Amino acid sequence: MPQLADIEKAAERLQGVIQRTPLLPNLSFSEKHGANIQFKREDLQVVRSYKIRGAYNRISQLTGAEKKNGVVCASAGNHAQGVAYSCRMLEVNATIFMPAPTPKQKVDQVKFFGKHWVDVVLIGDTFDDAYRLAQEYCKKQKAAFIHPFDDEQVIEGQGTVGLEILEDAHDPIDYLFLPVGGGGLAAGVSTIFKALSPKTKIIGIEPQGAPAMLQSVNSGKRVVLQSIDKFVDGAAVQSVGEKTFEICRNQLDEIVTVPEGLVCTTILELYNREAIVVEPAGALSAAALSLFSRQIKGKNVVCVLSGSNNDISRTEEIRERSLLYEGLKHYFIVRFPQRAGALKEFLVEVLGPNDDIVHFEYTKKTAREKGPALIGIEHMRKEDFEPLLERMNSRNYQVEYLNEQPNLFGFIL
Numbered sequence: 001m002p003q004l005a006d007i008e009k010a011a012e013r014l015q016g017v018i019q020r021t022p023l024l025p026n027l028s029f030s031e032k033h034g035a036n037i038q039f040k041r042e043d044l045q046v047v048r049s050y051k052i053r054g055a056y057n058r059i060s061q062l063t064g065a066e067k068k069n070g071v072v073c074a075s076a077g078n079h080a081q082g083v084a085y086s087c088r089m090l091e092v093n094a095t096i097f098m099p100a101p102t103p104k105q106k107v108d109q110v111k112f113f114g115k116h117w118v119d120v121v122l123i124g125d126t127f128d129d130a131y132r133l134a135q136e137y138c139k140k141q142k143a144a145f146i147h148p149f150d151d152e153q154v155i156e157g158q159g160t161v162g163l164e165i166l167e168d169a170h171d172p173i174d175y176l177f178l179p180v181g182g183g184g185l186a187a188g189v190s191t192i193f194k195a196l197s198p199k200t201k202i203i204g205i206e207p208q209g210a211p212a213m214l215q216s217v218n219s220g221k222r223v224v225l226q227s228i229d230k231f232v233d234g235a236a237v238q239s240v241g242e243k244t245f246e247i248c249r250n251q252l253d254e255i256v257t258v259p260e261g262l263v264c265t266t267i268l269e270l271y272n273r274e275a276i277v278v279e280p281a282g283a284l285s286a287a288a289l290s291l292f293s294r295q296i297k298g299k300n301v302v303c304v305l306s307g308s309n310n311d312i313s314r315t316e317e318i319r320e321r322s323l324l325y326e327g328l329k330h331y332f333i334v335r336f337p338q339r340a341g342a343l344k345e346f347l348v349e350v351l352g353p354n355d356d357i358v359h360f361e362y363t364k365k366t367a368r369e370k371g372p373a374l375i376g377i378e379h380m381r382k383e384d385f386e387p388l389l390e391r392m393n394s395r396n397y398q399v400e401y402l403n404e405q406p407n408l409f410g411f412i413l
Contacts, residue, residue: 057157084114150241159188183244234281261325
């Protein structure tokens, strides 16, 4: 278990290296939930996530011989940037393994933060491939492997987030919402709160498509998820760490999952109302507030916004997932009679005044009475959906509803 004294020493090491990110009250979320909501803004960190804390704390404590041999890590995102910046500050060479499909923007950021101290190796199709090859390389080179979360010194570094929150909070904190991926942040920060603010209820938040910590806690042992939704990439892991599992199952008061669609709605809400840019994992804690509206009313609440490394190319998918989650966009396969005027009848007789066709794909089939069309319809209000279905059924249209199909995004985006 990490110790309070060791986390305090980590905070001393990090002085002058990291940003002391602000703890800011948020008016709109406070009014929405009837609570005093404050955001710990790790999205404003020097590498745009808290990962620099654990990486620097770990690398700075290597021996002289270990530093000379260099370090190795595997990551497709924030951990790689944290390691790269730490190595630049400490003048330690690093080899960072990233999956070959990693977006160029993320690769460029790692190179930017690490400069000539970092060598990026793009290899394998998945993170698991890159991780395995990084471990093999590490053994051959006798280099230190910097784990993204399952390392005591990494956990201690992440725990400094908790120290800053409690130092900056003016009132006792009733609820603390923490994103959970591999568990490093949750393990470190919960240690601080159990020692210094034991009455605070600590809520761990996972994406619904990757509930590795929740399932592990419920099973009483670490589990490996066979498949995950990787959309919330900063928190979507198949298995949590051994150390972080033991800490989190003893120190988190509750673990809940948040649908990816609600995460997307929250990303857009933070951007449109607050001009706050967060990545999907960075929005987890704020997204979970709506699940606790009754419990937190009138309470002092802190949410950790963990990072802002979001790729603008994902914006369309974020908006799409949000609309589907909110019940404002629906996709159908409609089989039209293959005759002149069939589409016009659909537009006049089926579509309501607030229904807008935003996607339409149709190719006429030969030697068939009916032809399938893929149609996307967007509403102004989610209450418009049931009347639309009723009009389709009353006119005997053959319709297949697609919103709940797992491969939907692969076809429409």
